[in-house]
Amino acid sequence: MAADTSDDSAASGFGQISRSKDVAFRLLALAATLIGIVSLAALLLNVAIDAVGWLDWxxxxxxxxPNPNEAGFLPALVGSIAIMLLIALITFPVGVGAAVYLEEYANDGYLTRFIQLNIANLAGVPSVVYGLLGLGLFVGLLNIGYGSVLAAAFTIALLILPIVIISAQEAIRAVPDSQRQASYGMGATKWQTIRNVVLPRAMPGIMTGTILALGRAIGETAPLIMIAAPTTVFGIPNSLLSKVSAMPLQIYNWASYPQTEFQYGVVAAGVVTLLVVLLTINSIAIIIRNRYQQRT
Structure with a gap:
């Protein structure tokens, strides 16, 4: 009887310690979350307050x-949107196609493993290295032109392509093999199975990875500087070979001006515009992703 009482006390003490640790870990995770959210909210609020009176039509x-009261953002805004559209048109089909080949067609041999290892390594290469690659390949070798729309889009597309490939591979890998086998059992070919079964179910994950990659691309500055994109242009690009600036470059240029109005008000208005464009692009992509989720 005494032994049973001792065992019950030990079990009760162990359970109390476990619950205490669980509560402590939950509070620690909540504190970490609140620190990130509150810090981001304070930063955005500070920028939004500085932009009041400067962000208008x-x-x-x-x-x-050169006059801060007349400074505008139109060429950089149009340039960033044009670059982002080209990046999406380049990276999405190429990235998804590479992921489909590596997951569905390639053999699990040394060559495939070597390619996978290099893709994973390329995802962590600093952006300035891709800028040097774009300068040597697209500007020097292919002679697309310094700071052109095409050179900027191709350079940043190379930067985010490994991220798109890796995220697409994970999404395709997450599709259960039983669904593939069921499709084969109905007499479908491999391509029909990929098109009608694998890709529709993997598309939400693919879209999520693409959204994150495009979010990184719109804020990149180092690759554009390396391909000699101008920090300021006074007209919108009228062709793919036109000189183009981007919102991060224009904001960086304004921040270097000595006037207080540029360093705070105009820069803050540019940052808010950049965030709005980023959120708009992400929202459109999320809507498309949710539609695929509803279909599947």
Whole structure:
């Protein structure tokens, strides 16, 4: 009887310690979450307050100007949107196609493992290295042109392509093999199985990875500097070979001006515009992803 009482006390003490650790870990995780959210909210609020009075229709439709009251963001805004559209058109089909080949067609041999290892390594290469690659390949070898729309899009597309491939591979890998076997059992070919079974079910994950990659691409500055993209242009690009600036470059240029109005008000208005464009692009991609989820 005494032994049973001792065992019950030990079990009760162990359970109490476990619950205490669980509560402590939950509070620690909550504190870490709140620190990140509160810090980000404070930063965004500070930027939004500085942008009041500067972010208006004239700011969005005027070209840059040495007078802060007349400075505009239109060429950089149009340039960033053009670059992002080209990046999406390049990276999505190439990245998904590479992922489909590696997951569905390639043999598990040394060559495939070597390719997988290099893709994983390329995802962690600093962006300035891709800028040097773009300068040597697209500007020097292919002679696309310094700071052109095509050179900027191809360079940043190389930067985010490994991320798109890896995320697409994970999404394709997550599709159960039983669904593939069921499709084969119905007489479907491999391509029909990939098109009608694998890709529709993997598309939400593929879209999520693409959204994250595009979010990184829109804020990149180092590759654009390396391919000699101008920090300021006064007209919107009218062809794929036109000189182009981007919102991060224009914001960086304004931050170097000595006037206080540029360093705070105009820069803050540019940052808010950049965030709005980023959130808009992400929202459109999320809507498309959710539609695929509903279909599947």
């Amino acid at each position: 004239g700011f969005l439709t005027n070209p840059p100007h």
